[in-house]
Amino acid sequence: MPEQLVFAMExxxxxxxxxxxxxxxxxxxxxxxxxxxxxxxxxxxxxxxxAMTLVGIMNGQVPFxxxxxxxxxxxxxxxxxxxxxxxxxxxxxxxxxxxAWAVQRFVMxxxxxxxxxxxxxxxxxxxxxxxxxxxxxxGSEIKTLDVGxxxxxxxxxxxxxxxxxxxxxxxDNLDIVATIIAALLVxxxxxxxxxxxxxxxMRAVADDHQAALSVGISLNFIWIMVWSVAGFVALVAGIMWxxxxxxxxxxxxxxxxxxxxxxxxxxxSIPGAIVGGLIIGVGEKLFEFAIGPMVGGATExxxxxxxxxxxxxxxxxxxxxxxxxxxx
Amino acid sequence: xxxxxxxxxxGALMAAGPALADLVIPDLSYRTGPYAAGGIPFSDxxxxxxxxxxxxxxxxxxxxxxxxxxxxxxxTEKGVECYEATKGEGALVYQPLSTGITYQLIPKVTxxxxxxxxxxxxxxxxxxxxxxxxxxNYPANYWNGASGAINYLLEENGGDLSGKKIAxxxxxxxxxxxxxxxxxxxxxxxGYELALLPVDHPGQEQKSQWxxxxxxxxDYVIMWGWGVMNQVAVQEAANIRFPMENFIxxxxxxxxxxxxxxGEKANGYKAxxxxxxxxxxxxxxxxxxxxxxxxxxxxAGDQLGAVQYNRGLYAAMLASEAIKTAQEIHGTADIxxxxxxxxxEALEMTNAKMDALGMAGFGPEFTVTCExxxxxxxxxxxxxxxxxxxxxxxxDFKPTDVExxxxxxxxxxxxxxxxxxxxxxxx
Numbered sequence: 122m123p124e125q126l127v128f129a130m131e132x133x134x135x136x137x138x139x140x141x142x143x144x145x146x147x148x149x150x151x152x153x154x155x156x157x158x159x160x161x162x163x164x165x166x167x168x169x170x171x172a173m174t175l176v177g178i179m180n181g182q183v184p185f186x187x188x189x190x191x192x193x194x195x196x197x198x199x200x201x202x203x204x205x206x207x208x209x210x211x212x213x214x215x216x217x218x219x220x221a222w223a224v225q226r227f228v229m230x231x232x233x234x235x236x237x238x239x240x241x242x243x244x245x246x247x248x249x250x251x252x253x254x255x256x257x258x259x260g261s262e263i264k265t266l267d268v269g270x271x272x273x274x275x276x277x278x279x280x281x282x283x284x285x286x287x288x289x290x291x292x293d294n295l296d297i298v299a300t301i302i303a304a305l306l307v308x309x310x311x312x313x314x315x316x317x318x319x320x321x322x323m324r325a326v327a328d329d330h331q332a333a334l335s336v337g338i339s340l341n342f343i344w345i346m347v348w349s350v351a352g353f354v355a356l357v358a359g360i361m362w363x364x365x366x367x368x369x370x371x372x373x374x375x376x377x378x379x380x381x382x383x384x385x386x387x388x389x390s391i392p393g394a395i396v397g398g399l400i401i402g403v404g405e406k407l408f409e410f411a412i413g414p415m416v417g418g419a420t421e422x423x424x425x426x427x428x429x430x431x432x433x434x435x436x437x438x439x440x441x442x443x444x445x446x447x448x449x
Numbered sequence: 450x451x452x453x454x455x456x457x458x459x460g461a462l463m464a465a466g467p468a469l470a471d472l473v474i475p476d477l478s479y480r481t482g483p484y485a486a487g488g489i490p491f492s493d494x495x496x497x498x499x500x501x502x503x504x505x506x507x508x509x510x511x512x513x514x515x516x517x518x519x520x521x522x523x524x525t526e527k528g529v530e531c532y533e534a535t536k537g538e539g540a541l542v543y544q545p546l547s548t549g550i551t552y553q554l555i556p557k558v559t560x561x562x563x564x565x566x567x568x569x570x571x572x573x574x575x576x577x578x579x580x581x582x583x584x585x586n587y588p589a590n591y592w593n594g595a596s597g598a599i600n601y602l603l604e605e606n607g608g609d610l611s612g613k614k615i616a617x618x619x620x621x622x623x624x625x626x627x628x629x630x631x632x633x634x635x636x637x638x639x640g641y642e643l644a645l646l647p648v649d650h651p652g653q654e655q656k657s658q659w660x661x662x663x664x665x666x667x668d669y670v671i672m673w674g675w676g677v678m679n680q681v682a683v684q685e686a687a688n689i690r691f692p693m694e695n696f697i698x699x700x701x702x703x704x705x706x707x708x709x710x711x712g713e714k715a716n717g718y719k720a721x722x723x724x725x726x727x728x729x730x731x732x733x734x735x736x737x738x739x740x741x742x743x744x745x746x747x748x749a750g751d752q753l754g755a756v757q758y759n760r761g762l763y764a765a766m767l768a769s770e771a772i773k774t775a776q777e778i779h780g781t782a783d784i785x786x787x788x789x790x791x792x793x794e795a796l797e798m799t800n801a802k803m804d805a806l807g808m809a810g811f812g813p814e815f816t817v818t819c820e821x822x823x824x825x826x827x828x829x830x831x832x833x834x835x836x837x838x839x840x841x842x843x844x845d846f847k848p849t850d851v852e853x854x855x856x857x858x859x860x861x862x863x864x865x866x867x868x869x870x871x872x873x874x875x876x
Contacts, residue, residue, distance in 0.1 A: 128664055135656050187749060194744070256481065260749075263486045263680065263706040273688045273714075291663055293688055362653065365684055367710030371483045371651045371677035378654070409657040419621040419647035421657060 124288070131282075131290045132410040133403055138296035140402020141303045142361055146379040147386065147394040148306070149354040154388045155327045156347040157229075159240045163248035165376025167220075167352055170255045172359030172368040174216050176264040178209040184258045206268040210356070217352030218345075225345045233340075252373065261370065266363040270298050299361045303395070306357060310350070310391060319346060327389075377422075381429035387442025396440060404428045471515040472508065472772060472784070474499060474765075475535040477545040482522035483651045484676045486706050487757050489748060491546055492518070494761025496747035497740050501732075502769060504739040509772045510782040525549040532557060541789040542566055542768055548624040551584075556869070559583045564790040568764050569594070569700055569723055573627055574861035576823025578794065579873040581862065585793050587767070587824030588815050589723040589849075591673075592857060594699045595628035596849035597721050597828025598671050599635050601697070604844075611640030614665065618658055618682060619673040621647035628673055628699070634853050652678025659685040672698040679707035687714035694719065697830070703840070704756040708833045716835035719843065721828050724763045724812055726840050728754035731807030732762075756840065763812055770806075771796050794819055813846045819875035826854065 149164040161167075177184060181200040190196060204212070228243055271294035279289035314320035325333040326343045334340060362372055378401075386397025405421040405428070413420045432440065476495055479488035499514040508514055517538060519531035528550030532543060542564045545551055551571035558565045559582060567575065567586045575584035589597075603610055617632055619625035629645065636643040644667060646658045652674060659682075662670060670691065672682055679702045686696050694717040698707070703720020733753060741750040752758040775784045775792025784792070796817045803809050813827040827846035834841055866873065 132657070132660060135660060139654065139656055190749075198749075252481075261480065261485045261489065263710065265710045265712070267712075272684070274690065291660060291689055366653055366677050366681045367706070369483075369486055369677060369680075370481075371653055374483065374651055375653060406657055410660075413657070417647065418645070418658075419649045421654065422649040 127286045127288050129407065129410060130286075131288075132406050134290060134292060135296070136403035136406030137399055138292065138300060138402070139406060140382075140399035141296070141300045141395075142358075142398075143378045143382050143402055144395045144398025145299065145303050145306075145354065145358040145361060146375050147382040147398055148310075148391065149351040149358065150376075150379055150383055151386075151388060151391055151394045152310070152351045152354065153347055155391075156323055157240075157326075157344055158237055159229075159244060160237070160388070161351065162241060162244040162376075163251055164351065164355060164379070165373040166248040166251045166255070167217075167355035168359040168362065168375060169368070169370065169372040170220070170251050170359075171213055171217055171352060171356035172266060172363040172372055173255045173259040173264070175209055175213040175268075175356065175360065176266050176363075176368050177259040178204050178212050179206060179268075180264075182259060187260065188257060210268070210360075213356055214353060217356060218349045221345050221348035221352055224348055225341060229344060230341065248373070252370070264363075264368040266360065266368050268360060268364070270295055270360070270364050272364065295361070295364060302357060302361075306354065307391060307395060313350075319343075323347060378425070381425040383439070384426075384429035385432045385439055387439025389443050390439070390441035393439055393441030401425050401428060471539070472512050473535075473539045473541060474514055474516050474768060475531070475538070475540045475543055476516050476518045477521050477528055477531050477543060477547075477550065478518050479521050479523045479546070481520060482524070484523040487675065487701065487704060488523065488546060490704075490752040490755050490757035491761035491764075493746070493748040493752045494758040494763075495544065495765045496761075497736060497753075498762050498765035498769070500740050500745050500747070501736055504743065504745065505735055509769055510776045512782045514769075521545065521547065521550060523547055523549075525553055529553050529557075536561055536563060539786070541772065541784065541786050542793070544568070544764055544768070546570065548572075548627070549622070552623060555581070555584055561786075562790070563786040564793050566764065566768065566793065568760075568767070570624065573823075574858045574865065576821065577858050577862035578818065578820050578822040579862075579875045580866045580871055581822060582874060583790055585817065585822040587796075587817055587822065588798075588813050589826050589828055590823055591627040591699070592631040592854045593723075593823075593826035593828055593849040594721050595631040595671075596635060596826075596854055597830070597847070598697050598699075599632070599639065599641075600828075600847065600849060601830050601844055602669055603639065609639075613641040613669070614644065614667040615641050615669045615671060616644040616646055616662055616665070616667040617671050617673065618646040618648060618655075618662075620652065620675055620678055621649045624675065624701075625673045628671075630857060631854065632671070634857065635850065638850075638853065648674070648678055648682075651676055652681055655681050655685050659689050659691075662686075662691065663689045669695045669697065672696070672702045674698065674702045674707075678702075679704075680710045683708055683715050683718055684711045686718075687711050693717035694832070697721065700724075700760075703831060705838070705840075708835070709838070713835045715833055718833045720831055720833075720840070722756075722831050723828060723846070724756075724759050725808070725810060726756070726759070726831060726842060730809070730811060733807075735807060759811075763808075766806060766808060766811075767796070767798070770798065770802070793817060794822070823858070826851070 153159055153161040181202040183197050186198045275292045275294050278292045283289035322338045323343055382397040382401050386393030405425045408424045409420050478492035496516050499516050503513050517535050521528040521531055528545050544566050548570050551567045565584045573590040573592045575581040575586050632643055648655050696718055698720040700721045708715035740746050771792040774795050775788045776782050778791055779788045798815050815824040826849045829846045830844035831840040832843045
């Protein structure tokens with residue numbers, strides 16, 4: 122087999138893995154948009170906030186330590202204990218539920234019935250607020266996140282592909298784990314929305330707020346639930362990306378990677394987020410491999426958007442999005 | 450009655466007039482945003498040194514230093530806003546820690562007669578003082594860095610790099626592109642093959658670049674990164690099992706937080722430097738006593754001795770020594786920005802001077818002249834010991850290729866002079 126074809130296969134596999142990570146971020150957007158029609162600009166910052174909270178809890182860090190020390194002249198930074206990863210993840214989930222409640226109670230509840238653009242602006246404000254709170258709570262230094270996920274080359278794939286092609290493929294163990302977790306997450310979300318009472322209520326709210334209210338579904342409860350689930354997805358995305366690069370501000374920028382995925386897959390479809398992520402992941406990696414060297418490289422960021430725009434020309438609602446026809 | 454009125458008028462005048470007794474140093478910091486991890490320790494070091502001078506010595510020449518911190522978020526527009534907002538305070542020197550902001554400020558500081566110090570960053574050809582009257586980039590610049598890395602590799606390879614493959618992985622910005630021309634010229638001189646691998650901001654995703662490195666198998670990788678790009682690159686290099694001892698970052702890719710997320714796998718990674726390592730300098734005892742223990746540290750006081758903290762400390766020390774020089778030249782303690790520029794242009798850093806400051810060997814010896822605003826361009830190399838979590842010096846400050854760099858500086862600065870109708874000075 123020609124060498125370039127073998128290399129391209131490796132690039133495609135890595136693109137699929139990267140696509141899964143993009144899809145993880147996009148999922149959070151889709152969940153909230155489906156249930157409330159809000160494009161949650163703060164989803165990336167939620168991933169940062171969740172990851173910072175997780176590391177803080179694991180390391181036994183005192184939240185708002187700098188503020189406390191500056192106010193009271195103390196020098197406390199750590200409680201002096203470490204929390205096991207699993208327990209810390211559960212506690213972080215609790216914090217994300219609290220955050221969901223606070224967002225609903227103090228922001229969204231006051232904006233019911235407002236134009237989508239107003240709700241969108243509110244999430245921009247929420248993003249900046251969360252960024253500041255995260256820094257104030259946990260400090261802005263880079264934090265190492267280790268919840269025991271494997272990293273580095275998968276030797277089995279390396280050896281197997283070497284035996285077949287004479288060239289060992291590089292696949293990161295972390296990407297494999299992310300793929301498995303993303304698959305489980307999607308299955309769980311689909312099962313939740315199809316087979317549980319709350320899930321069906323969530324779908325009802327997504328279809329028609331007024332009708333859902335008229336049959337006794339609590340809008341407040343559903344929205345807190347949706348923001349909590351989005352918080353959980355943000356936590357998973359934060360763990361995956363934070364393990365790679367350390368937990369730091371840049372985690373919030375991964376939302377930029379989710380936008381073309383959403384444009385391509387559609388804002389209202391969970392399978393769309395997955396398929397969109399995979400197409401963007403493979404597309405940008407393959408383009409960088411084949412065309413990148415001819416145009417000076419670093420094509421991935423803009424190519425993802427170009428690819429999404431091309432799809433938009435032919436399917437404005439995205440691959441799996443709902444076609445909205447408004448008659449005048 | 451008249452006496453009372455006169456006293457009140459004088460008091461009002463003093464209150465309304467500028468604070469002549471302060472030496473104003475703006476700190477264009479970034480404690481927020483994607484590059485805060487590097488900006489915070491640098492700014493802490495910069496602030497703490499001036500606090501030390503105020504607390505221990507009562508300022509410089511008896512005049513207290515007033516640092517005005519302005520948050521740029523590493524954003525060029527905000528950096529320019531900070532400059533405009535603070536220059537009227539009598540700012541003596543700017544130190545923006547951003548190549549993007551530097552490029553915007555060069556024409557502004559020249560017009561406003563305020564000096565700009567871009568230590569180890571910014572526009573490299575600003576080393577030519579005959580063209581850039583108000584910009585200083587001593588003691589080393591990016592092209593010194595590029596040449597320093599190649600010189601180090603030459604030594605490792607018995608003086609011969611012909612046939613070797615070197616990849617440059619760089620931040621796809623004005624900063625990251627700075628070393629390309631130098632590395633290209635040096636590749637012609639030394640016969641190595643150069644591959645260029647840009648990474649877009651912020652650098653969270655670098656799979657394509659490292660797959661290419663794995664396929665092409667370069668002998669060495671040089672990195673020009675900043676922010677999250679550094680941590681991801683070190684992690685990806687470890688993932689593909691690239692030998693860490695063959696991976697060298699520029700000085701902005703060589704802090705503790707760049708390697709710690711990768712843990713043990715980052716062991717052996719190298720970086721360039723133009724400043725000293727650690728806390729084994731007498732100045733740190735004074736900092737602990739007069740600044741940290743006194744509760745006057747700029748941050749939490751937990752960054753002392755960190756790579757970027759030391760760099761901020763060094764930048765502040767160079768600024769304070771330039772202030773002293775300016776005070777001597779002009780015979781006044783209350784200096785103006787124009788006098789500060791003169792002080793920077795006449796700055797002489799000797800071992801004896803650094804020894805007296807409790808910072809012996811912290812930086813190289815050098816003398817700034819009207820023609821040379823770039824200093825000697827000496828570059829050292831350090832290596833990360835992951836188990837001890839410390840950087841160790843593997844090469845002391847050594848000269849770089851002045852012949853190649855000098856020609857590039859002349860060419861670039863001549864082009865700038867022609868574009869901006871600048872007549873050569875220092876005649």
